[in-house]
Amino acid sequence: MSTAHHPVAIVGAGLGGLALARVLRVHGVEAAVFDLDASAAARTQGGMLDIHGDSGQVALRAAGLYDAFLTHVHAGGQATRVLDKDGRVLLDIPDDGAGGRPEIDRGDLRGLLTGSLPEGVIRWGAKVTGARPLGGGRHEVTFADGGSVTTDLLVGADGAWSRVRPLVSDARPAYTGVSFVEADLPDADLRHPVSAEVVGGGMLFALGAGRGFLGHRESDGSLHVYTAVEAPEDWLDGIDFTDAEAAKRAVLDHFGDWDKSLRALVADAEGPLVPRRIHALPVGHRWDRTPGVTLLGDAAHLMSPFAGEGANLALIDGADLALALIAHPGDTEAAVAAYEEKMFTRAERSAADSAASGALLFRADAPQGLVDMFTAAGPDVSGAAPSA
Numbered sequence: 001m002s003t004a005h006h007p008v009a010i011v012g013a014g015l016g017g018l019a020l021a022r023v024l025r026v027h028g029v030e031a032a033v034f035d036l037d038a039s040a041a042a043r044t045q046g047g048m049l050d051i052h053g054d055s056g057q058v059a060l061r062a063a064g065l066y067d068a069f070l071t072h073v074h075a076g077g078q079a080t081r082v083l084d085k086d087g088r089v090l091l092d093i094p095d096d097g098a099g100g101r102p103e104i105d106r107g108d109l110r111g112l113l114t115g116s117l118p119e120g121v122i123r124w125g126a127k128v129t130g131a132r133p134l135g136g137g138r139h140e141v142t143f144a145d146g147g148s149v150t151t152d153l154l155v156g157a158d159g160a161w162s163r164v165r166p167l168v169s170d171a172r173p174a175y176t177g178v179s180f181v182e183a184d185l186p187d188a189d190l191r192h193p194v195s196a197e198v199v200g201g202g203m204l205f206a207l208g209a210g211r212g213f214l215g216h217r218e219s220d221g222s223l224h225v226y227t228a229v230e231a232p233e234d235w236l237d238g239i240d241f242t243d244a245e246a247a248k249r250a251v252l253d254h255f256g257d258w259d260k261s262l263r264a265l266v267a268d269a270e271g272p273l274v275p276r277r278i279h280a281l282p283v284g285h286r287w288d289r290t291p292g293v294t295l296l297g298d299a300a301h302l303m304s305p306f307a308g309e310g311a312n313l314a315l316i317d318g319a320d321l322a323l324a325l326i327a328h329p330g331d332t333e334a335a336v337a338a339y340e341e342k343m344f345t346r347a348e349r350s351a352a353d354s355a356a357s358g359a360l361l362f363r364a365d366a367p368q369g370l371v372d373m374f375t376a377a378g379p380d381v382s383g384a385a386p387s388a
Contacts, residue, residue: 017157019318077103079202087259137292162299183269254284259285301347
C-alpha cells in the first residue's frame, strides 16, 4: 500500500465507519475506509439488530438508505417472550407491526452500507498497526503490509480494542462479570421444533439468578442463542471449545436444575460454540478535544449489549459526525467538537442504561425485574426491551 493523503481516514468498516463514509458521500465529501478483513464477506456478521427510531433509523435516513432498510426488516422479529428457569411463560408479547424497533440481520444491514459506497472507498486487508500525530492536526496511519497514509481527520471506528483510541484516551475495556457462549440451531422449525417454539418468532429471555438464555429467531429461520453466565473472567479459559460436546456439558453444568426445553437450546446446537466475554468502557467515558482525531461506536463507548444500543449508537455517531463536518466547512475542529459533545451525552445515558439492564436481567429474583419493566411500559414495549 503506497503512502497517500486522505482528508478523512476512517479505521474500521463496521456500521459506524460505513455510516460516516456514506453520509459524507451523500453530501459530496470523499473519505477512505480501512479495514483489516480481506473482504466484506471475510467474516459472518450474524445476529439480529433492532434499529431504533431516534438513532439508527435517523442515521439510515441521513444515508439515503431507509427505504432499502425496510425491505430487509424481519417481519415478526419484535415479538418477545420471557420465561423463568422452569420454562414457564411469564410474558408473550406478539409483534403486531406497531413497534418502533424493526429487526434486521446485521449482515444485511452491513451489506446495504458497503453496497452504497463506490468500489475502492473501502480498503480491505488494511490492518492498522499504529497511528501518530504529525502536528497541526494531521496524523499518519501505518499498516501491517508496511504501507502508510496521512490524514487531516483520523476517525477510530475500529471497535472495542481500537488502535486509534490511545491517541485520545488511556481507557481500556474492563470485564463486566458476564460471559456469553453463543450457539446456533439452523432450520429450527424443521430440525429443532421444540426450541423454535420456546424462542418464538422474535426474542427470548429465559432468566434466573446470575444466568440465562437469550435467543432470537433470525430471518433465515435459524435460532441464535446467547448463554449468559455471571462468572470470573477466566471461566471460559477452562472450557475446551474445540470439543463441542464437552463444551456443551461444561456450559450446561451451570443450568443443571433448569427445564429440559431450555437446556436443549445448547444441548441441540449445531456447529461450534463461540465464547465471548462482555467488556465495557467506563460509563461516561470521554476525552479532551485532540486535534485531528476522534472516535465513534464501540471505540468511543463500548458498553454491554443489554440495552440494544451498540449498533444504533454507532450508526448515529457516524451520521452525526458526517453532518457536523458538512455544517462546518473548513473548520474540522469546530465540527468534531460539536459532534463529540453530542455523542458524549448520548453515550453516557445509553451506557448507564445498559449497565442497569444487565443488573436487572440477572438479579436474584430474575426474571421478575424484566417482567415488571415490560408491564410498566404498557402495550408498546418496543422502547423498553433490552437486547443481546
